[in-house]
Amino acid sequence: MPLIKSAGELVALGHDLVQRGNFAEANQKYNDAARKFAKQGDMMGANIASSYAAVIAVGQQMANPMAYRIASQSLMNIGGFVMKIGLREVPANQLATELDLLATEFEVLSLSPTNPQQFKEKAQALQTAAMQFRAKMTGQVLVIPELFSKTVMTGEMKAPQLMAMAEESLGESLILEDPKAAAEHYQSARLWWSQAGRQDLADAASMRVRAYGRAAKCWFCGREVAGEGIHFVSMASELTDVIKRTGEGSALPTFDPLSNAIYACRGCYSAVFKLADDLAIKRTQELEVKIEKELNEIRAQLRNVRSGP
Numbered sequence: 001m002p003l004i005k006s007a008g009e010l011v012a013l014g015h016d017l018v019q020r021g022n023f024a025e026a027n028q029k030y031n032d033a034a035r036k037f038a039k040q041g042d043m044m045g046a047n048i049a050s051s052y053a054a055v056i057a058v059g060q061q062m063a064n065p066m067a068y069r070i071a072s073q074s075l076m077n078i079g080g081f082v083m084k085i086g087l088r089e090v091p092a093n094q095l096a097t098e099l100d101l102l103a104t105e106f107e108v109l110s111l112s113p114t115n116p117q118q119f120k121e122k123a124q125a126l127q128t129a130a131m132q133f134r135a136k137m138t139g140q141v142l143v144i145p146e147l148f149s150k151t152v153m154t155g156e157m158k159a160p161q162l163m164a165m166a167e168e169s170l171g172e173s174l175i176l177e178d179p180k181a182a183a184e185h186y187q188s189a190r191l192w193w194s195q196a197g198r199q200d201l202a203d204a205a206s207m208r209v210r211a212y213g214r215a216a217k218c219w220f221c222g223r224e225v226a227g228e229g230i231h232f233v234s235m236a237s238e239l240t241d242v243i244k245r246t247g248e249g250s251a252l253p254t255f256d257p258l259s260n261a262i263y264a265c266r267g268c269y270s271a272v273f274k275l276a277d278d279l280a281i282k283r284t285q286e287l288e289v290k291i292e293k294e295l296n297e298i299r300a301q302l303r304n305v306r307s308g309p
Contacts, residue, residue: 007036011049018056018086023148027056044078051075051092055085058099059148065110068103068144072096086147095143097136102144104129105162119173126166130159157196164192168205175212179227183213217252218265220272224252225265233269234261 005013010033017026030053037045054071061067075083075096082089108126113119137155145151171185186208193202215226225231239260255262264272 007033007040007042007045007049010036011052014049014052014056015084018147023056023059027053027060030056047074047078048081051078051083055083055095055099055144058144062148063106065103065106068099068106072099072103075099085143088143088146090143094140098140098142098144101129101132101136102142104132105158109165113169113172116173116176119169123166123169123173126162126169130162130166133162134159160192160196161198164189164196164198164201164205167192168208171208171212175227175230179212179231182227183209183211186212215252216263217250217254218268219254219262220264220268223265223267230266232263232265234259235264235269235272236260237262 010029014026014029014033017023017029030049034046034049034053037043037049051071051074054067054074058067058071073096075092078092081092083092083095085095108122108129111118111122111125113122133155135155137158140155142153142155142158145153167185167189171182171189174182174185186205190202190205190209193199193205211228212230213226214228215224216228216232217224218232219235219237228234234256237255237260239255239262244255244257253263
């Protein structure tokens with residue numbers, strides 16, 4: 001048996017290593033095969049081997065969209081050639097589309113909006129990605145998640161997840177302006193997460209629905225406001241039955257009867273804490289002056305002792 005492998009044999013070795021989960025070594029074999037094909041003047045063979053290498057390289061950079069883009073472009077160069085990926089066989093152009101969509105997904109998910117307009121733009125991008133997965137990958141098990149994560153994922157399964165995140169992003173775009181509308185978007189997100197089989201995330205969305213849709217009356221100023229945790233917060237307090245009865249005529253609660261915490265609008269809450277901070281700083285400064293005075297007295301006593309007879 002010859003020690004030097006042909007380009008075709010190197011590709012076959014790469015396939016075998018992929019099936020065994022040894023992706024790093026498989027990538028090396030594919031690259032070696034590509035160089036041999038190129039040296040022989042077989043550019044199609046070189047392109048195919050390079051495409052295998054590019055696809056397998058994705059597994060080492062799963063969160064890097066550029067790796068997906070590079071692999072997608074490489075596959076587009078070989079058209080409808082049927083790729084052998086693990087135990088699967090898939091046309092190169094179909095796998096290129098999948099990689100391109102996955103790259104877009106990672107790019108959109110990496111966005112970190114800081115204002116309502118950016119949240120809306122992210123939501124729109126997520127909705128577009130969801131529609132693309134549904135339109136282009138319907139009925140197809142995605143190769144990349146199955147190969148590297150042992151996850152069975154189809155375009156129909158991916159779309160509801162992206163739609164759920166789009167609704168959550170729309171909710172965040174509205175929370176400062178209209179918390180009740182934000183709650184409605186989180187309610188839609190809950191339904192999408194349930195459809196995607198992610199009950200944990202559906203439950204998390206439900207918690208946002210309750211918080212953003214809830215309204216209260218500020219204990220301090222009487223302002224009525226919706227959006228718990230955003231526009232009003234709970235503050236620990238001690239309430240007697242007499243004090244509690246003073247709020248019985250209010251349409252909205254001013255306190256939590258279970259925890260005795262009072263509700264404060266964000267304005268009153270921040271004012272109270274800023275005042276507390278100012279008092280704490282003032283008290284700290286007073287203590288520093290007192291301590292420094294006492295230290296000076298001690299230093300003076302020490303000097304007297306050292307200079308004594």
